[in-house]
Amino acid sequence: MENCHTPSFCLDLTIGFSSSSPLSSGESGGGSTMRELDINLVPSSGTEEECMEVEEEDESPNGGGPARRKKLRLTKEQSHLLEESFGQNHTLNPREKETLAEILGLKPRQVEVWFQNRRARSKLKQTEMECEYLKRWFGSLSEQNRKLHKEVEELRAINVGSYRHSHLLPPASALSMCPRCERVTAASNTKMSHLRQRQLSAACYN
DNA sequence: CGAGTCAATACGCATG
DNA sequence: CATGCGTATTGACTCG
Numbered sequence: 001m002e003n004c005h006t007p008s009f010c011l012d013l014t015i016g017f018s019s020s021s022p023l024s025s026g027e028s029g030g031g032s033t034m035r036e037l038d039i040n041l042v043p044s045s046g047t048e049e050e051c052m053e054v055e056e057e058d059e060s061p062n063g064g065g066p067a068r069r070k071k072l073r074l075t076k077e078q079s080h081l082l083e084e085s086f087g088q089n090h091t092l093n094p095r096e097k098e099t100l101a102e103i104l105g106l107k108p109r110q111v112e113v114w115f116q117n118r119r120a121r122s123k124l125k126q127t128e129m130e131c132e133y134l135k136r137w138f139g140s141l142s143e144q145n146r147k148l149h150k151e152v153e154e155l156r157a158i159n160v161g162s163y164r165h166s167h168l169l170p171p172a173s174a175l176s177m178c179p180r181c182e183r184v185t186a187a188s189n190t191k192m193s194h195l196r197q198r199q200l201s202a203a204c205y206n
Numbered sequence: 207c208g209a210g211t212c213a214a215t216a217c218g219c220a221t222g
Numbered sequence: 223c224a225t226g227c228g229t230a231t232t233g234a235c236t237c238g
């Protein structure tokens with residue numbers, strides 16, 4: 001990471017959604033009294049133990065009240081296949097969508113929504129990582145900045161000490177930065193600064 | 207389609 | 223061990 005300090009991110013920000021797969025069937029969270037939406041039917045698997053069992057009752061709980069979503073959980077196989085497909089292509093054309101839906105035993109709409117969510121969450125993850133990187137970069141720049149300020153102070157002190165009696169005090173504008181080590185050097189052609197520059201240059205290559 | 211959001215479910219942890 | 227709570231995950235929806 002330290003070897004890339006350019007704004008054009010050379011970070012490896014590729015992400016792998018470790019899609020914390022839907023596990024354990026067991027506790028189907030007490031409050032599943034509400035169900036609706038045949039979109040949640042998973043026609044494929046009667047045997048899929050990972051998948052939430054989907055009971056089909058079209059009645060809303062309160063007898064006509066606003067029916068609420070019953071959430072489908074994809075099986076490991078379904079998730080895996082979707083991930084695989086996403087890995088190959090982040091978008092689907094209608095035909096691919098149909099095919100995939102058929103293979104998965106899902107509705108095309110569900111596949112479409114899954115891809116939308118997947119794209120959005122990839123992007124979010126990416127953004128979070130970039131943010132994290134920028135924060136660290138900022139921290140390192142701040143530190144660098146602090147060091148440079150300190151060095152400037154040191155050089156000023158040296159200059160004040162040595163030039164006090166020589167009337168050769170170089171202007172502040174004569175300071176320059178070594179591109180190699182990013183240290184500040186006095187760039188004037190005085191004996192003093194030549195010497196100092198040589199020392200610093202030598203330090204760069206060590 | 208992306209962004210924002212809701213809501214169901216899963217999971218970890220503290221408490222009694 | 224059961225329960226409640228906070229939080230994370232993720233399928234589905236709405237809106238522009």
